[in-house]
Amino acid sequence: MEKSKDWLRQAEKDLRHAKNSLKCKDYEWTCFSAQQTAEKALKSVYNKKNMEAKGHSILGLLKGLEELYKIPGRFYSYARILSRYYIETRYPNGFPEGAPMDYFDKEMAEEAINATEEILQWCKGLLNR
Numbered sequence: 001m002e003k004s005k006d007w008l009r010q011a012e013k014d015l016r017h018a019k020n021s022l023k024c025k026d027y028e029w030t031c032f033s034a035q036q037t038a039e040k041a042l043k044s045v046y047n048k049k050n051m052e053a054k055g056h057s058i059l060g061l062l063k064g065l066e067e068l069y070k071i072p073g074r075f076y077s078y079a080r081i082l083s084r085y086y087i088e089t090r091y092p093n094g095f096p097e098g099a100p101m102d103y104f105d106k107e108m109a110e111e112a113i114n115a116t117e118e119i120l121q122w123c124k125g126l127l128n129r
Helices: 004-023 027-048 058-063 074-083 106-127
Strands: none
Touching: 004 027, 004 106, 027 058, 027 074, 027 106, 058 074, 074 106
16 A cells, blocks of 8 residues: 555654754654654655565665665765664663663754754655656
8 A cells, every 4th residue: 555645744743753852852752753754754765666664774774775766875874873763762771871861962863853854855855756
């Protein structure tokens, strides 16, 4: 079932959540929501192409699109950053001590939003072709 627009709409909502979390200084949630934005944006492309998208790795999802599209080089760096935010932003056992809220800051959150915004815009462009 073709649901690429639904995937994209949810990605945009997740980005809005990331930006709201940044305003509230909930930096770990900003980073997680940014990861979710990129994941859902990329899965919208997979869905449009009737391809199966597996997992939550932004890096893996990008690599799966290499045969179809020229991936901007900087996206691989973004993907390595965002992929880490799937688990460690939410679970205290991702660190030797402390909770996720102790490990994320404004700079990391802003970087995550900037990275995911570029990926989201790229995916939107692919869907509009």
